[in-house]
Amino acid sequence: MLTGHEWIIEAEGCESAALSNLATLRALCNEVISDLELRTIGHPHWHQFPAPSGVTGMYLLAESHLTCHTFPEFGLATFNLYCCRPHADWPWQERLTERLGAARVVVRCVPRGGRMVDDDCERLPAASGRGPA
């Protein structure tokens, strides 16, 4: 049973200032939500860590969740979008380059649920005893 997909995004070489700016990151995540017509349940949960650490944001969605973590000290932002819909395309590469100055954006997609292979996504191999039991 496939219950959705998860997009796992890493943006490297970002501008440090953008990664420490909660307003910038909130606007970015709100744009994802709005563009994909996702429905937020309750209030998003944001936290700014003391410098040089970054920001975390979490959205509980009717469709599952969106998370954002930034690491200004490494120029890195990571996102997860878990969405109970067959498709939830968003121009991560283009937008993260524009908004955060990302030099490189890697987008991965994994199916969630019991069916581990899906035509639309790459396969994430099982941990085969190398992850936690």
Next chain:
Amino acid sequence: MLTGHEWIIEAEGCESAALSNLATLRALCNEVISDLELRTIGHPHWHQFPAPSGVTGMYLLAESHLTCHTFPEFGLATFNLYCCRPHADWPWQERLTERLGAARVVVRCVPRGGRMVDDDCERLPAASGRGPA
């Protein structure tokens, strides 16, 4: 730059009643947090969807995040533990079998950050244009 690992867990064949029981799921997630000595920031965010849908829980952590989604109608629970620590082993298989009656538990682990291969985890291939751009 590797900023942590994400454990992606799917538990299939679970008991429907357990997957609808917010108290059971909260206790389970609190056990993960406690056993791994993770630090929750603010209050966890839980939501019970109308039957036959399940429950969502999200924890913003000093170490990143823990999420839980259940689908009682399919006997399925999915978890994400994103942890900025080299190791965060937890007996997912054993505990999800005990607590939720899971018939099958699949644990995947992916490195997060710029370095996409790690000795401790399986590699998640890039989306190669098949995910969103």
